[in-house]
Amino acid sequence: MELKTWKKNYKTGGIMRTRNKIFIMLLILTLTITSFTGCSKATTNQTNVIGNKGSIILATTTSTENSGLLDYILPKFKEETGIDVKVVAVGTGKALQMGRDGEADVLLVHAKSSEEKFVKEGHGTERFDVMYNDFVIIGPKDDPAKLKEKAKSNVMQAFKILSQGHSKFVSRGDDSGTHKKEKKFWEEAGIEPNGDWYISAGKGMGDVIQMTNELLGYTMSDRATYLSMKDKIELEVVVEGDSKLFNQYGVIPVNPDKNDKINKSGAKAFVDWILSEKTQRLIGEFGKEKFGQPLFTPNAK
Amino acid sequence: MGYIFDGIIKAFKLLIFFDKEVYSIIFLSIFISLTSTLISSFIGIPLGFLIGLKKFRFKRIVARLLYTFMSLPPVVVGLVVAIIISRRGPLGHLRLLFTPAAMIIAQTLLVTPIITGIIFNNSKEQGHQIKQICKTLGGNRWDTLILLIKEMRINILIAVVTGFGRAISEVGAVMIVGGNIKGHTRVMTSFIAMNHSMGNYSTSIAMGLVLLIISFITNSILYKYVTGD
Numbered sequence: 405m406e407l408k409t410w411k412k413n414y415k416t417g418g419i420m421r422t423r424n425k426i427f428i429m430l431l432i433l434t435l436t437i438t439s440f441t442g443c444s445k446a447t448t449n450q451t452n453v454i455g456n457k458g459s460i461i462l463a464t465t466t467s468t469e470n471s472g473l474l475d476y477i478l479p480k481f482k483e484e485t486g487i488d489v490k491v492v493a494v495g496t497g498k499a500l501q502m503g504r505d506g507e508a509d510v511l512l513v514h515a516k517s518s519e520e521k522f523v524k525e526g527h528g529t530e531r532f533d534v535m536y537n538d539f540v541i542i543g544p545k546d547d548p549a550k551l552k553e554k555a556k557s558n559v560m561q562a563f564k565i566l567s568q569g570h571s572k573f574v575s576r577g578d579d580s581g582t583h584k585k586e587k588k589f590w591e592e593a594g595i596e597p598n599g600d601w602y603i604s605a606g607k608g609m610g611d612v613i614q615m616t617n618e619l620l621g622y623t624m625s626d627r628a629t630y631l632s633m634k635d636k637i638e639l640e641v642v643v644e645g646d647s648k649l650f651n652q653y654g655v656i657p658v659n660p661d662k663n664d665k666i667n668k669s670g671a672k673a674f675v676d677w678i679l680s681e682k683t684q685r686l687i688g689e690f691g692k693e694k695f696g697q698p699l700f701t702p703n704a705k
Numbered sequence: 706m707g708y709i710f711d712g713i714i715k716a717f718k719l720l721i722f723f724d725k726e727v728y729s730i731i732f733l734s735i736f737i738s739l740t741s742t743l744i745s746s747f748i749g750i751p752l753g754f755l756i757g758l759k760k761f762r763f764k765r766i767v768a769r770l771l772y773t774f775m776s777l778p779p780v781v782v783g784l785v786v787a788i789i790i791s792r793r794g795p796l797g798h799l800r801l802l803f804t805p806a807a808m809i810i811a812q813t814l815l816v817t818p819i820i821t822g823i824i825f826n827n828s829k830e831q832g833h834q835i836k837q838i839c840k841t842l843g844g845n846r847w848d849t850l851i852l853l854i855k856e857m858r859i860n861i862l863i864a865v866v867t868g869f870g871r872a873i874s875e876v877g878a879v880m881i882v883g884g885n886i887k888g889h890t891r892v893m894t895s896f897i898a899m900n901h902s903m904g905n906y907s908t909s910i911a912m913g914l915v916l917l918i919i920s921f922i923t924n925s926i927l928y929k930y931v932t933g934d
Contacts, residue, residue, distance in 0.1 A: 494902055494904075495902060495903055495904075497903045497904050498902055498903055498904035499904075500904070501903075501904025501906075502904065577887055578899060578902065578903055579903045579904075580903075603886050603887075603889070604886065604887030604888070605884060605885060605886055605887075606885045606886075606887060606891065606895070606896075606899040607884070607885055607899070611884075615803065615884055617792075618791055618792050618802055618803065619803065620792075
């Protein structure tokens with residue numbers, strides 16, 4: 405632009421400026437809109453999975469996936485039946501919601517009372533026990549709250565000590581099976597957990613263990629996830645073996661009347677297979693080699 | 706389909722009935738993103754002018770690097786910040802991980818290149834003319850700077866608003882360094898991601914709408930303030 409005309413425009417604020425303004429307004433609008441596309445993508449990637457004949461969608465908890473159990477047993481299922489299993493690993497709350505919405509064919513979750521309610525409301529056809537593992541409370545190696553001494557195998561006692569607030573306790577806070585279990589313990593102990601010491605993370609088990617490790621606090625974890633991360637963290641088991649820490653997994657085929665996309669026969673094949681003696685034995689062997697102890701105990705009837 | 710309408714209705718309910726948790730999440734989001742945008746502006750605007758107007762060696766390489774940094778993935782920024790400030794990291798003793806301060810640091814790293822880049826690009830094109838005019842009119846360096854800011858206020862606004870838009874809408878970095886702790890580091894984007902993973906679609910949609918509305922309002926206010934319309 406010539407210096408003269410530029411000067412003129414600068415003084416009078418000519419047409420250029422109005423046009424500029426409209427352009428800028430549009431630009432701002434576009435930027436506002438586009439700045440959201442990135443984040444919506446990240447949050448909606450798991451919802452639109454719909455099954456077909458050759459495959460089933462298994463909605464399960466992060467613990468079965470993270471522990472590596474599914475990678476260990478599912479190839480055998482594919483081998484035997486030719487059915488592909490698409491695993492969607494989410495919290496129990498979300499898994500049950502996927503069942504309610506008819507977005508999954510079969511569920512493998514661990515919150516017995518919610519599961520029973522789910523079947524009772526007609527979202528699933530039946531529920532079967534599959535296996536169990538147990539929860540442990542883990543904390544820093546020097547154990548500042550002295551849980552190992554005072555509450556070695558007594559969850560209620562441990563929670564009471566933790567509620568004094570001298571150490572941080574990291575809660576899943578995500579409505580998962582583990583979180584539900586933890587909430588039940590607080591309720592039973594008659595404690596309303598809040599304050600600076602109670603950290604509600606809203607994340608999966610692996611993230612929560614990382615956070616606990618970082619904050620040198622305590623948390624309740626399923627044994628499988630803890631063992632799979634053990635080498636990377638400085639936390640150890642401080643409370644274990646209480647019968648209350650028992651964690652039962654159940655399998656539920658989703659009610660096929662929900663929509664015509666649900667693979668009824670595939671779901672049935674999966675349920676029959678996971679309850680079969682052979683698969684049950686396979687589950688009992690998983691983890692022995694790597695961790696020296698089985699991670700899940702099969703108990704199908 | 707029903708849950709989409711549920712979400713929209715719930716969004717208005719959340720806002721009208723002053724849900725304390727929701728409002729504290731909204732304010733924390735705005736606070737963190739505004740603070741980081743502000744810090745980024747203080748660094749990025751002068752830096753952008755400097756790179757744009759000064760002649761120096763390696764200017765091309767600097768410009769190319771700057772453009773690269775403008776599109777840094779938030780998750781990578783989050784990861785790098787988390788590694789540095791985690792307990793085992795070089796700044797571990799500051800105990801910054803899972804605090805709002807950590808989130809501000811991460812967002813500042815994300816936003817500064819964006820503001821710098823936009824200012825650089827604009828001052829490269831228009832800045833020299835403004836500088837020359839000021840010289841012709843007998844202004845000193847200080848006058849030049851004031852005229853630059855006055856003349857390029859719209860470009861500055863665009864830079865700042867773009868930066869803020871990036872900060873308030875990103876989830877990758879705040880999720881990693883903030884940890885999404887309830888009542889402490891939970892912001893709108895991580896709240897949405899969490900509720901989605903919990904199967905609470907309507908709550909996610911509600912907060913998503915709130916986020917859109919807030920972004921629209923902030924943009925309008927900033928725009929009005931600078932143009933005086």
